[in-house]
Amino acid sequence: MLRARIVATGSYLPEKIVTNQDLERIVDTSDEWITERTGIKERRIVGGCQAASDLAYEAAHAALKKTHIKAKDLDLIIVATVTGDMPFPSTACLLQARLGAKHAAAFDLAAACSGFIYGLHTANAMIKSGMHQRILVVGTEVLSKFTDWEDRTTCIIFGDGAGAVLLEATKEKRGILSTHIASDGTLADLIMVPGGGSRMGCSRETIMKRLHFVKMKGNETFKVAVRTLEELASQTLAENKLDPSQLSLLIPHQANLRIIQATAKRLGLPMEKVFLNIEKYGNTSSASVPIALDEAVESGRVKDGDYLLLEAFGGGLTWASALIRW
Numbered sequence: 453m454l455r456a457r458i459v460a461t462g463s464y465l466p467e468k469i470v471t472n473q474d475l476e477r478i479v480d481t482s483d484e485w486i487t488e489r490t491g492i493k494e495r496r497i498v499g500g501c502q503a504a505s506d507l508a509y510e511a512a513h514a515a516l517k518k519t520h521i522k523a524k525d526l527d528l529i530i531v532a533t534v535t536g537d538m539p540f541p542s543t544a545c546l547l548q549a550r551l552g553a554k555h556a557a558a559f560d561l562a563a564a565c566s567g568f569i570y571g572l573h574t575a576n577a578m579i580k581s582g583m584h585q586r587i588l589v590v591g592t593e594v595l596s597k598f599t600d601w602e603d604r605t606t607c608i609i610f611g612d613g614a615g616a617v618l619l620e621a622t623k624e625k626r627g628i629l630s631t632h633i634a635s636d637g638t639l640a641d642l643i644m645v646p647g648g649g650s651r652m653g654c655s656r657e658t659i660m661k662r663l664h665f666v667k668m669k670g671n672e673t674f675k676v677a678v679r680t681l682e683e684l685a686s687q688t689l690a691e692n693k694l695d696p697s698q699l700s701l702l703i704p705h706q707a708n709l710r711i712i713q714a715t716a717k718r719l720g721l722p723m724e725k726v727f728l729n730i731e732k733y734g735n736t737s738s739a740s741v742p743i744a745l746d747e748a749v750e751s752g753r754v755k756d757g758d759y760l761l762l763e764a765f766g767g768g769l770t771w772a773s774a775l776i777r778w
């Protein structure tokens with residue numbers, strides 16, 4: 453039986469740091485409020501002309517450097533993003549060109565913060581079916597360019613970054629054991645960028661109304677996220693006949709510390725078994741899970757044979773999980 457195994461991870465964070473104190477000077481907020489309500493202390497923001505494919509390239513390059521796989525060996529590139537360089541061509545095609553991955557097909561996938569795990573789900577199915585052998589999956593976001601820096605309810609949350617994994621077919625009894633993806637489009641209005649698409653194309657009016665920025669009903673989103681992620685995590689473990697105590701590490705989407713704590717509590721997992729970097733990077737949407745995975749691997753928190761649970765929740769609404777045996 454073929455499985456997809458993660459053979460390398462990589463990530464990239466822009467250098468510029470914006471602290472909560474910096475935000476206190478821009479909007480009516482405080483370090484205390486942001487820390488208490490979200491767990492975020494600072495976030496990374498791109499320099500002027502950096503775009504999603506630039507961040508993706510750095511993360512992919514970092515992953516490729518760690519393995520025998522060369523860019524020309526890739527046969528598929530999936531880029532999860534909702535902040536791509538431009539409507540088209542896809543950010544995945546721009547990345548393919550930068551990497552020189554000339555044998556790879558490339559496409560973008562939009563599932564907001566769940567995008568990376570949606571990408572893993574897709575790559576896993578393609579590897580298991582034998583259609584593809586070596587796949588690069590990237591989550592990359594430049595949310596700072598879609599953030600309304602006058603809106604204190606959103607600008608305190610988001611950050612920029614990218615994370616990447618290289619997947620290869622294996623016959624070993626490890627790799628991706630299962631993935632779950634789900635959506636509820638009836639709640640699309642909870643998080644969206646209303647302008648700039650075919651519904652409300654760019655015009656003087658859409659710009660004046662600030663419709664090209666993220667709009668979020670934060671508290672409503674928070675409640676759905678807590679409920680959904682608790683259920684998703686329990687279901688994923690149950691379907692794999694695993695007890696939460698067998699889990700080595702939960703690697704959650706870093707949206708809000710209180711959401712993460714609620715999921716851990718429901719599973720009865722001590723916080724030592726939960727990987728956190730929200731304090732440093734905020735919510736980087738589809739990049740958050742692969743950045744966290746890369747940092748967990750690089751810091752030695754992931755060992756051969758470990759069970760890892762990845763989970764995410766985001767705009768769409770979408771949610772997703774992946775259970776991995778390392």
Ligand code: UT7
Binds near residue numbers: 565708
């Ligand atoms: O990435 C995937 C999807 N996104 C999420 O999962 C995000 C989920 N939501 C959240 O993380 C939280 O809802 C937020 C952090 C966005 C907001 O926290 P909250 O505890 O839900 O606050 P709230 O929206 O209920 O607002 C409480 C109060 C309000 O004031 P009043 O009406 O009680 O006077 C807000 O106006 O806090 C006020 N507020 C702020 N105060 C200081 C909202 N933003 C700020 C701020 N600084 N930045």
